[in-house]
Amino acid sequence: xxxxxxxxxxxxxxxxxxxxxxxxxxxxxxxxxxxxxxxxxxxxxxxxxxxxxxxxxxxxxxxxxxxxxxxxxxxxxxxxxxxxxxxxxxxxxxxxxxxxxxxxxxxxxxxxxxxxxxxxxxxxxxxxxxxxxxxxxxxxxxxxxxxxxxxxxxxxxxxxxxxxxxxxxxxxxxxxxxxxxxxxxxxxxxxxxxxxxxxxxxxxxxxxxxxxxxxxxxxxxxxxxxxxxxxxxxxxxxxxxxxxxxxxxxxxxxxxxxxxxxxxxxxxxxxxxxxxxxxxxxxxxxxxxxxxxxxxxxxxxxxxxxxxxxxxxxxxxxxxxxxxxxxxxxxxxxxxxxxxxxxxxxxxxxxxxxxxxxxxxxxxxxxxxxxxxxxxxxxxxxxxxxxxxxxxxxxxxxxxxxxxxxxxxxxxxxxxxxxxxxxxxxxxxxxxxxxxxxxxxxxxxxxxxxxxxxxxxxxxxxxxxxxxxxxxxxxxxxxxxxxxxxxxxxxxxxxxxxxxxxxxxxxxxxxxxxxxxxxxxxxxxxxxxxxx
Amino acid sequence: xxxxxxxxxxxxxxxxxxxxxxxxxxxxxxxxxxxxxxxxxxxxxxxxxxxxxxxxxxxxxxxxxxxxxxxxxxxxxxxxxxxxxxxxxxxxxxxxxxxxxxxxxxxxxxxxxxxxxxxxxxxxxxxxxxxxxxxxxxxxxxxxxxxxxxxxxxxxxxxxxxxxxxxxxxxxxxxx
Numbered sequence: 001x002x003x004x005x006x007x008x009x010x011x012x013x014x015x016x017x018x019x020x021x022x023x024x025x026x027x028x029x030x031x032x033x034x035x036x037x038x039x040x041x042x043x044x045x046x047x048x049x050x051x052x053x054x055x056x057x058x059x060x061x062x063x064x065x066x067x068x069x070x071x072x073x074x075x076x077x078x079x080x081x082x083x084x085x086x087x088x089x090x091x092x093x094x095x096x097x098x099x100x101x102x103x104x105x106x107x108x109x110x111x112x113x114x115x116x117x118x119x120x121x122x123x124x125x126x127x128x129x130x131x132x133x134x135x136x137x138x139x140x141x142x143x144x145x146x147x148x149x150x151x152x153x154x155x156x157x158x159x160x161x162x163x164x165x166x167x168x169x170x171x172x173x174x175x176x177x178x179x180x181x182x183x184x185x186x187x188x189x190x191x192x193x194x195x196x197x198x199x200x201x202x203x204x205x206x207x208x209x210x211x212x213x214x215x216x217x218x219x220x221x222x223x224x225x226x227x228x229x230x231x232x233x234x235x236x237x238x239x240x241x242x243x244x245x246x247x248x249x250x251x252x253x254x255x256x257x258x259x260x261x262x263x264x265x266x267x268x269x270x271x272x273x274x275x276x277x278x279x280x281x282x283x284x285x286x287x288x289x290x291x292x293x294x295x296x297x298x299x300x301x302x303x304x305x306x307x308x309x310x311x312x313x314x315x316x317x318x319x320x321x322x323x324x325x326x327x328x329x330x331x332x333x334x335x336x337x338x339x340x341x342x343x344x345x346x347x348x349x350x351x352x353x354x355x356x357x358x359x360x361x362x363x364x365x366x367x368x369x370x371x372x373x374x375x376x377x378x379x380x381x382x383x384x385x386x387x388x389x390x391x392x393x394x395x396x397x398x399x400x401x402x403x404x405x406x407x408x409x410x411x412x413x414x415x416x417x418x419x420x421x422x423x424x425x426x427x428x429x430x431x432x433x434x435x436x437x438x439x440x441x442x443x444x445x446x447x448x449x450x451x452x453x454x455x456x457x458x459x460x461x462x463x464x465x466x467x468x469x470x471x472x473x474x475x476x477x478x479x480x481x482x483x484x485x486x487x488x489x490x491x492x493x494x495x496x497x498x499x500x501x502x503x504x505x506x507x508x509x510x511x512x513x514x515x516x517x518x519x520x521x522x523x524x525x526x527x528x529x530x531x532x
Numbered sequence: 533x534x535x536x537x538x539x540x541x542x543x544x545x546x547x548x549x550x551x552x553x554x555x556x557x558x559x560x561x562x563x564x565x566x567x568x569x570x571x572x573x574x575x576x577x578x579x580x581x582x583x584x585x586x587x588x589x590x591x592x593x594x595x596x597x598x599x600x601x602x603x604x605x606x607x608x609x610x611x612x613x614x615x616x617x618x619x620x621x622x623x624x625x626x627x628x629x630x631x632x633x634x635x636x637x638x639x640x641x642x643x644x645x646x647x648x649x650x651x652x653x654x655x656x657x658x659x660x661x662x663x664x665x666x667x668x669x670x671x672x673x674x675x676x677x678x679x680x681x682x683x684x685x686x687x688x689x690x691x692x693x694x695x696x697x698x699x700x701x702x703x704x705x706x707x708x
Contacts, residue, residue, distance in 0.1 A: 024565050031572050038576045042583035049587055053594035053703055060601060061706035064671075085673075085706055092673065092704035176670065176708065177605030177660070222660075223606055237660050239605060391605055391661050391669045518602050518708040 036146035044141065044160050047097045051107065051137055052164040054086055054093035056521060058109065059135040059166035061085040063519035066170035067122065068113050068130035068531065069477055079111040082135050097141070104140040104159050111135050114530040116522060120498060120514050121171045127478040127492065130531045131170050132522065138163040165524050173520035175219045175240065178395050179315055179388035180516075181380040182211055183245040185400040185451065186269075188367025195452055196486030198505040204365040207399050207451065208349040210505040214397070215242065215319040215346060217513040226322040233316030233344065239323070240516075241315040241392070243383070244348050247376035247400075248272060248369035249309035269368040273309050274375040274423035275415035278302045281378065281422040286434040288378075288442055291386045303382055310379040312363060313345040315387060370405050373398060374422055374431035377474070381439040394444040397512065398474060401487075402450055402467030403457035404428035420462075429458035429470040436474040447512050448475040450483035450490060451505065468493075480515070482508040582699075585625060589680050589701040592622035596676045600634065601705040604668045609656035610634060611664065618678050625680050635675040636667035640706075670707055677702040 062082035084091055087098045087107035099106040113130035117123060122131050140161045149157035190204040199206040218240035221227035227235040234241065248269050279289040279298040289298045307314075350362025377398065384394040405428065413425060420427035422435055436446055448471045457467030468483075468490035475481035478492040485503045498507040596617035600610055607613050614634050619627050634655075637647040648667045657663030668674065679700040 023562065027565075027569055031569065031576070035572070035576050038580040038583070042580060042587075046583055046587050046590060049590045049594070050701075053590060053597070056594065057597065057601075057703060057705045060598075060708065064706055064708055081706070085704060092675075173602050173708070174606065176602075219606075222608070237608065239660075389605075389661055391666060393670060 032145055032148055036143070040143040040146050040160070043097070044143075044162065047095075047103075047139070047141055048162045048164065050093075050095045051087060051098060051139060051162055052166070054095065054098075054107075055135050055137045055164040055166040056168075057093055058082040058086040058111075058137070059133060059168035059521065060519055062111060062113075062133040062135060063168035063170050066113070066130060066133060066519070067128050067477075067479060069479065070127055070129065071477065073129060078113055078130075078133055082111045082133070083109055086135070087137055087139070098139045102141070104142050107137050107139045109135065109137050112530050114528050116167070116169055116526050116528055118169060118172060118522075120510070121169065121517075122479055122511075122515060124529075125494070127494070132167060132528065134165065134167045134524075134528055134530070136163060136165045167522045167524050167526060167528060168519050169522050170519050171515060171517045173518040174223060175217075175516055176518050177238075177389070177392035178218070178240045178516055179384055179392050180214070180218070180240060180242045180395045180397065181245060181315075181384055182214070182242065182397045183247060183373065183376040183380050183399070184208075184211070184363075185371065185373070186246040186250055186363065186365040186367065187248065187369065187371050188365065189401065189452070190365035191367065194486070196484050196504065197501075198451075198484055198486070202365075203452065204363065205350065206505050208351075208362045210399070210449070210509040211244070211349040212346075212351045213506060213509040214513050215349065215351060217510075218242065218319070218516070219323050220317045220320045221323055223323050227317070227320070230316070230318035233314060233318050235317050238317030238389075239392075241317045241389070242313075242319060242345055243315040243380075244312040244345055245310045245376050245380050245383075246312055246363065247310065247371070247373050248367070250312065250363065250366055269366045270309060272369060272372050272375055272423075273306060274372075274378070276417055276423060277415060278306060278423075279378075279382075280417065281431070281435050281438060283419070283421040283427070283430065283434050286438040286441075288381055288385065288435075288438045291382065298382055300386075303379075303386060306375075306379045307383050310376055311383065312348050316345050318344050319346050319351075371400065372404055372428055373400050374404065374428060374435055377432055377435045377439065378422060381435065381442065381444055384444060385442060394442075395516065396439065396444050396446045397449065398446065398471075399449040399451055400471070401452045401454065401457075402429075402471040403454065403459075404432060404461075404470070405457075405459050425460065427461045427463070429461045429465045429467070430463065433465075433470060433473045440476055445480070446474055446476045447480045447515075448472075448482070449505065449508055449512075450481075450487050450493065453483050453487035453490060455488040480512075482511065484508065585680060586699055586701065588622035588624045589618075589678055589699060592618035592620075592625070593676050593678045593701045593703050595621035596632075596678070597674065597703040597705040600668065600674045600676060600707070602708050604670050604672075604707050605660050605665075607668070608658070608660060608665055609654060610636070610668050610674075611650050611653055611655035614676050615653040618676075629681050631679045631681070633677045633679075634664075635677075636664065636672065637675075638667050638669045638672040640673040668707055672707045673704055674707055675702060675704040 062078045065078045065081045068076050086109045087093050088109050089099045089106045112134045115124035116132040140159050142159050147158045194206045199209050221235045222237050291298050417424035422431040450471045453467050458465045472481050472492045481493050483490045483493045496507045496511040498510045596614040599617040615632050633651045635647050635649050639646045655664035657665050681698045
């Protein structure tokens with residue numbers, strides 16, 4: 001038996017007829033397999049990587065056009081922007097691999113807006129229909145080696161269908177560059193104790209603590225760097241600059257040091273300076289007058305006059321010493337701010353008294369004038385347009401009870417319009433809406449914080465506007481409109497809950513600063529609810 | 533195992549082939565086939581390396597595009613940021629063989645007329661508003677292209693990418 005098998009083995013080894021043919025057949029089969037793996041699958045991997053890269057780009061581009069709200073539902077550009085940055089033929093990332101004639105069917109895209117629930121970032125509600133977007137692209141590419149398997153009946157080996165999905169959210173990445181102008185109400189009513197659960201002090205103190213939250217979270221200088229020394233309030237390469245305005249105007253020239261209170265605090269309010277001699281904003285076609293010398297322009301000198309009176313601190317970035325300062329001293333100023341001649345914005349909102357025990361207890365609400373915030377909006381916007389960095393988005397934050405009712409803007413003042421166009425004694429709420437409309441058209445993003453808003457209001461408006469309606473119309477969208485818990489429940493206002501508390505100034509300012517971030521990609525496994 | 537069968541050495545087979553004996557024929561056939569197989573196997577290897585390089589480059593460019601998309605106003609040197617991102621994401625490519633081009637278009641809607649092109653691994657500025665960083669603005673577009681030279685797609689001297697072997701990959705992203 002043993003000898004027989006050995007004999008057979010010898011015969012197989014030494015019998016060479018047909019041997020090469022078998023070897024070659026085996027090797028060719030093997031090589032087609034290996035070649036298929038390297039060439040076909042390698043190509044497929046490269047194509048897939050390109051598809052995923054362009055899908056990510058499309059999703060992020062789409063996220064930059066979010067949110068979709070009830071207002072822009074029919075006119076939003078989410079889908080068209082996604083397509084523009086996709087691999088679909090004729091668009092920015094139309095890789096040759098992914099389009100005919102190389103591919104069997106070129107890249108096709110599906111854009112699905114929807115909602116994700118990420119804490120601290122804008123949530124979907126009745127007004128906000130989509131805060132995220134999911135983009136899927138697919139493409140069918142041919143195979144070259146493994147298509148021989150089709151000869152054995154595996155027809156699917158002729159092509160590979162690739163599909164890539166990316167999910168992006170409208171906010172949540174790092175902070176972009178912003179020029180922020182905060183306009184705070186400093187009328188007499190702000191000296192009263194807080195009517196809600198915002199803080200334990202007076203209303204102006206609560207408002208200033210809200211501003212501190214902004215300052216503790218914005219980015220003073222480039223990520224990962226220390227800010228260095230500030231010159232005239234600004235560090236070398238600022239990211240977010242913040243300016244502070246008040247209404248009624250508290251400041252006039254050298255008064256600044258007194259108002260923010262690092263030295264003896266003797267703020268003095270002045271009458272609203274607004275006059276048709278400076279510039280006007282038409283009610284029928286509201287546009288911001290440019291700074292210039294032509295008829296109707298706001299001259300540089302007049303702008304400076306208005307700014308001197310409304311503004312407490314110019315655009316500055318010395319509110320923290322580095323981008324990532326955390327812990328118990330979030331408001332360490334970049335330079336030795338806080339002198340009486342050059343107060344930092346941190347001093348003005350009392351930040352250094354809370355954290356460093358300095359004597360700067362923040363601005364007081366001197367009051368003495370009634371509310372007229374159209375002027376503050378006008379000056380803030382003109383100041384931003386004339387002074388802000390062009391590569392940063394302009395942001396206006398208005399904190400008020402919304403009830404514009406006069407003061408020195410009374411009838412009979414010959415410096416005012418009588419037709420309801422800014423500046424005018426009548427329709428003061430409507431004037432603010434007009435200016436906000438013009439400011440938004442100029443690219444400024446407006447956040448409104450209603451603080452102690454009462455129902456009704458706007459007594460000097462002839463068209464029946466309420467404070468709630470006015471504040472809502474001023475905000476860029478309902479998602480940028482908040483009212484605190486002590487206010488009447490305004491229609492359209494977005495409710496925010498941060499850290500378990502709802503609609504306090506702290507939660508509201510955290511939401512605002514959280515909204516000032518860039519879109520980011522999310523894992524595709526996140527719970528995603530498509531918008532119907 | 534003790535073998536009782538007759539074995540032939542390779543030299544004996546070749547020797548016998550010099551005559552009219554056909555016993556060595558298989559070896560010659562094998563040699564012919566083997567050389568062909570060697571070409572194919574080498575080809576597979578070279579294509580594999582080539583695709584690996586292309587994939588690394590795609591990955592690197594994708595990463596660089598993503599970095600620049602969120603760097604408006606946050607960087608003083610977009611070229612260096614892009615180059616660093618490519619190198620980080622493509623460790624298999626030698627940095628000395630890589631070159632870069634970034635195109636910053638502040639207003640993509642108006643076509644390429646406003647586009648600024650920068651080549652090289654640095655385009656630093658002292659300010660985020662001047663020089664190259666000044667063109668990296670929100671709503672604009674950024675196109676990152678990376679080139680890798682000395683890639684291998686030559687099989688036994690036959691170059692499948694004539695005109696110098698250089699692969700490149702590109703991506704365009706919106707600037708957030």
